[in-house]
Amino acid sequence: MLSVNLAILIPFLAAILVPFLYAKVSRKHIGWFVLIVPVVLFVSLARYIPSVAGGETYLSTIAWIPSYGIHFTTYLDGLSIIFGLLITGIGSLVIIYSIYYLSAEESLGHFYIYLLLFMGAMLGVVFSDNLMVFYAFWELTSISSFLLIAFWYHRKRSRYGAKKALLTTVTGGIAMLTSFIMIYVMTGTMSIREIISTIDYGHALFIPAMLLLLLGAFTKSAQFPFHIWLPDAMEAPTPISAYLHSATMVKAGIYLVARFTPIFGSHETWFWLVSSVGIITLFWGSFNAVRQTDLKALLAYSTISQLGLIMTLFGIGSAALSMGAGEETVIYTQATFAALFHLVNHSTFKGALFMVIGIVNHGAGTRDIRRLGGLMSLMPISFTIALIGSFSMAGLPPFNGFLSKEMFFQAVVSVSQSGIFSLHVSKVLFPVVAWVASVFTFIYCMIIVFKTFLGPYQPEKLDHEAHEAPAGMLISPIILAVLVVGIFFFPNVLGDYLLRPAMASILPSIELEGMIEPISAWHGFNPALWMTLGVIAVGTLMYLSIRRWKGIYSLLPENWTLDNLYNNSLIQMEKISNRITSFYMTGYLRSYSIYIFLFFIAAVGGTLLFTGAYAFDFAGDAPISVYEIVLVLVMVAAALAIPLAKSRVNAVLLNGALGYSMALFFVVFRAPDLALTQLVVETVSTALFLLCFYFLPKWKKEETPRRTKRTNLVISIAVGIIFVLVALSVRGGKLFDTISGYFENAYELAGGKNIVNAILGDFRAFDTMLEVIVLFIGGLSVYTLIKLKSTKEEQNLEDQ
Amino acid sequence: MKINDVILQTVTKIVVFIILTMAVYLFVSGHNSPGGGFIGGLVLASALVLLFLAFDTETIMKRIPLDFKMVAAVGAFIAVATGAASLFLDIPFLSHAYSYFNLPVFGKTGLATVTIFELGVALGVVGVVVTIILSISEDV
Numbered sequence: 001m002l003s004v005n006l007a008i009l010i011p012f013l014a015a016i017l018v019p020f021l022y023a024k025v026s027r028k029h030i031g032w033f034v035l036i037v038p039v040v041l042f043v044s045l046a047r048y049i050p051s052v053a054g055g056e057t058y059l060s061t062i063a064w065i066p067s068y069g070i071h072f073t074t075y076l077d078g079l080s081i082i083f084g085l086l087i088t089g090i091g092s093l094v095i096i097y098s099i100y101y102l103s104a105e106e107s108l109g110h111f112y113i114y115l116l117l118f119m120g121a122m123l124g125v126v127f128s129d130n131l132m133v134f135y136a137f138w139e140l141t142s143i144s145s146f147l148l149i150a151f152w153y154h155r156k157r158s159r160y161g162a163k164k165a166l167l168t169t170v171t172g173g174i175a176m177l178t179s180f181i182m183i184y185v186m187t188g189t190m191s192i193r194e195i196i197s198t199i200d201y202g203h204a205l206f207i208p209a210m211l212l213l214l215l216g217a218f219t220k221s222a223q224f225p226f227h228i229w230l231p232d233a234m235e236a237p238t239p240i241s242a243y244l245h246s247a248t249m250v251k252a253g254i255y256l257v258a259r260f261t262p263i264f265g266s267h268e269t270w271f272w273l274v275s276s277v278g279i280i281t282l283f284w285g286s287f288n289a290v291r292q293t294d295l296k297a298l299l300a301y302s303t304i305s306q307l308g309l310i311m312t313l314f315g316i317g318s319a320a321l322s323m324g325a326g327e328e329t330v331i332y333t334q335a336t337f338a339a340l341f342h343l344v345n346h347s348t349f350k351g352a353l354f355m356v357i358g359i360v361n362h363g364a365g366t367r368d369i370r371r372l373g374g375l376m377s378l379m380p381i382s383f384t385i386a387l388i389g390s391f392s393m394a395g396l397p398p399f400n401g402f403l404s405k406e407m408f409f410q411a412v413v414s415v416s417q418s419g420i421f422s423l424h425v426s427k428v429l430f431p432v433v434a435w436v437a438s439v440f441t442f443i444y445c446m447i448i449v450f451k452t453f454l455g456p457y458q459p460e461k462l463d464h465e466a467h468e469a470p471a472g473m474l475i476s477p478i479i480l481a482v483l484v485v486g487i488f489f490f491p492n493v494l495g496d497y498l499l500r501p502a503m504a505s506i507l508p509s510i511e512l513e514g515m516i517e518p519i520s521a522w523h524g525f526n527p528a529l530w531m532t533l534g535v536i537a538v539g540t541l542m543y544l545s546i547r548r549w550k551g552i553y554s555l556l557p558e559n560w561t562l563d564n565l566y567n568n569s570l571i572q573m574e575k576i577s578n579r580i581t582s583f584y585m586t587g588y589l590r591s592y593s594i595y596i597f598l599f600f601i602a603a604v605g606g607t608l609l610f611t612g613a614y615a616f617d618f619a620g621d622a623p624i625s626v627y628e629i630v631l632v633l634v635m636v637a638a639a640l641a642i643p644l645a646k647s648r649v650n651a652v653l654l655n656g657a658l659g660y661s662m663a664l665f666f667v668v669f670r671a672p673d674l675a676l677t678q679l680v681v682e683t684v685s686t687a688l689f690l691l692c693f694y695f696l697p698k699w700k701k702e703e704t705p706r707r708t709k710r711t712n713l714v715i716s717i718a719v720g721i722i723f724v725l726v727a728l729s730v731r732g733g734k735l736f737d738t739i740s741g742y743f744e745n746a747y748e749l750a751g752g753k754n755i756v757n758a759i760l761g762d763f764r765a766f767d768t769m770l771e772v773i774v775l776f777i778g779g780l781s782v783y784t785l786i787k788l789k790s791t792k793e794e795q796n797l798e799d800q
Numbered sequence: 801m802k803i804n805d806v807i808l809q810t811v812t813k814i815v816v817f818i819i820l821t822m823a824v825y826l827f828v829s830g831h832n833s834p835g836g837g838f839i840g841g842l843v844l845a846s847a848l849v850l851l852f853l854a855f856d857t858e859t860i861m862k863r864i865p866l867d868f869k870m871v872a873a874v875g876a877f878i879a880v881a882t883g884a885a886s887l888f889l890d891i892p893f894l895s896h897a898y899s900y901f902n903l904p905v906f907g908k909t910g911l912a913t914v915t916i917f918e919l920g921v922a923l924g925v926v927g928v929v930v931t932i933i934l935s936i937s938e939d940v
Contacts (some may be wrong), residue, residue, distance in 0.1 A: 754833055780872075
């Protein structure tokens with residue numbers, strides 16, 4: 001079988017190949033070639049299903065930085081395989097869809113490169129066992145999704161949305177990195193599996209690590225109040241939205257919570273945070289979805305709310321870890337089971353819905369529900385798919401959403417009846433909020449179907465006559481819709497082969513045998529069913545009377561939104577940093593020199609003073625020869641004369657004299673390499689000076705105030721003293737190993753008689769290599785600073 | 801204003817060859833005596849600078865149609881690539897090797913992979929120095 005490590009790398013390798021394909025293959029067909037990648041991965045992952053269902057896990061390691069315990073370790077178990085299958089499965093469907101969705105004029109090469117990068121990064125996230133590798137892939141998903149969201153980068157909204165998503169998720173990512181480092185400090189290992197067995201619950205860092213980790217999960221999964229990036233991310237092309245928001249990117253946070261439940265889940269805080277943030281998000285998302293007029297924005301809010309639902313279930317489920325065996329544990333394990341089940345269901349119906357919205361946008365030219373209506377007869381297939389997807393999301397039978405929604409109700413009801421973690425206070429809160437949120441979910445699901453496809457058809461409001469999508473565009477949503485119905489009728493196939501093995505990864509300490517009942521569509525007249533019936537009844541009433549109560553949305557002042565908070569904080573941050581920058585970026589060379597020298601005095605002088613490093617030792621010094629004295633005198637004279645020079649030529653010449661006598665010094669000390677370098681550098685820099693010379697402003701004696709002069713004098717004398725002190729005390733202290741070892745074995749080890757070169761090119765070649773690169777970057781920077789100015793045309797493009 | 805620079809141009813024509821020879825000598829002999837990639841590159845670059853000063857950039861760029869940014873990039877690439885090459889042989893990054901060969905004209909000669917690395921350094925230096933000088937001089 002294909003190794004999982006290789007499976008992660010395949011999308012990246014494919015991404016490298018895309019540009020070459022792009023040159024060879026017709027633009028129309030490039031998508032089909034890209035499609036091979038996820039299909040192959042899906043099939044090879046699917047071949048693991050039977051053995052994983054049998055309880056097997058696969059671990060493979062490639063050593064990367066062994067000295068820090070960082071290995072490219074992949075771990076394939078029940079949990080990761082579900083995500084892996086979703087990523088590659090939905091990925092395949094999205095690529096098929098995008099082949100028909102994107103016109104050949106778009107830069108398809110970029111599109112597929114970003115998509116493949118994203119796919120590889122997501123696979124890396126779900127399969128990595130090593131914290132650092134996990135983090136690297138995690139941030140790579142942020143970056144590649146940034147590129148995907150900003151795919152139409154000439155639009156201002158796209159760039160805004162991409163930046164927002166990146167800022168939010170990367171902030172969370174850095175919090176998560178901090179948490180990982182804390183975990184490493186606590187356990188001494190980077191491997192998630194090993195952490196599970198070695199974590200110490202009483203450690204002082206345990207709670208901070210948990211909070212920071214959750215911050216990462218919440219930002220990634222768009223949980224309240226970090227959900228604001230998700231609606232703006234909808235500026236991406238629809239296939240991307242379908243991929244990022246139904247199956248992958250936003251589910252990474254959920255994955256994180258599930259994966260770390262065995263580590264943190266038994267703690268009360270984890271239960272409370274995850275479940276309450278989840279339920280707030282569930283409510284807030286569904287409440288706001290109803291007011292949206294753009295179908296895609298509506299779906300964005302619905303995604304937020306559904307993610308909240310899954311998060312709540314994982315939160316509730318984590319309680320199983322602290323309960324031990326017992327009757328109540330059953331409730332919690334079933335909640336986790338429901339979370340996994342809804343995760344899969346959500347990917348199917350939300351994927352289908354996104355694709356249908358794309359089709360509507362494509363066929364009718366708009367996504368605004370105020371302009372849409374009556375499309376049923378014109379787009380019958382899309383209507384059917386939208387109906388299936390929406391009703392599943394609303395939790396109606398016979399669709400898979402019904403099953404997981406019932407399990408969700410069951411979980412919140414039972415959790416309110418049990419008395420864990422002093423839940424008495426909010427006993428009713430959980431079921432009530434969940435129920436209300438479901439009513440709103442029901443309403444917006446009805447809006448998607450009925451406002452778009454029923455009612456009067458208004459061709460005058462559309463850009464062009466509405467029509468059904470080409471067959472190819474319908475393939476993927478049809479497959480997903482079939483899955484939505486199929487899972488309802490055969491839920492236990494999914495449950496037995498995928499969900500149960502995953503349970504063992506999330507709740508490893510629980511004996512799962514007999515804990516989870518088979519999923520059944522009919523489960524008697526229990527509270528969950530009554531709640532669903534209530535949702536349908538109240539939801540229908542409210543949907544019909546939507547005009548009457550829409551006023552509640554205007555109760556909150558228009559500008560009291562988190563979006564505004566985000567925008568304003570960005571503006572404020574820019575203002576403050578502008579102010580700070582303009583404070584020190586005066587544009588006067590003098591100020592910059594002063595800052596640099598002051599810093600130098602503080603840092604080096606301070607170190608010298610506090611560490612007591614100035615120890616002088618003249619014992620081993622060689623006698624000073626006449627040449628040296630002469631040279632020193634010349635240098636001193638030249639240095640003193642520079643500030644007194646009357647013309648610029650004189651100053652340049654004196655500076656040159658200083659440099660060349662330095663080179664002579666190297667000659668006297670028998671360092672020909674240094675002398676040569678010094679000579680050539682001096683020559684080239686003098687030539688550079690000559691180049692600019694003609695264009696420099698007139699040399700004029702400035703009347704500097706006496707105070708400035710005095711400050712300058714003090715600073716320069718201080719710098720001089722510190723340099724002398726450093727130079728003298730270098731002889732005294734021996735902090736590092738002497739380099740004379742190189743001198744002794746340069747010829748044996750490097751085969752060179754020139755020890756300087758042996759050091760530069762061989763012993764310390766890494767430094768030299770980096771220096772060359774730094775030099776290169778420096779050269780390029782000079783070039784770009786001087787040469788590249790954006791033309792007017794480019795600027796116009798930017799402002800769209 | 802036309803400057804009469806016959807002397808400079810005539811001298812340059814001869815001197816540049818001396819400098820270039822010197823640069824190549826410094827580069828090649830660097831392993832055992834003073835010299836090496838960095839200095840060799842710098843001297844070579846200074847020869848070019850002299851040419852640019854004596855004649856003008858257009859004339860020289862017509863005769864030496866090199867994109868010096870690319871030269872620098874190739875240099876940086878070579879420096880990294882020689883390091884990476886050792887990874888394929890499963891030895892630590894940037895390990896070098898040397899050996900002695902009997903070459904037709906030169907007789908027994910020591911050849912080291914460091915030379916390739918130094919070539920990268922030299923190209924990087926030449927490319928960067930000339931790029932900086934050219935872009936500054938063209939700007940003003």
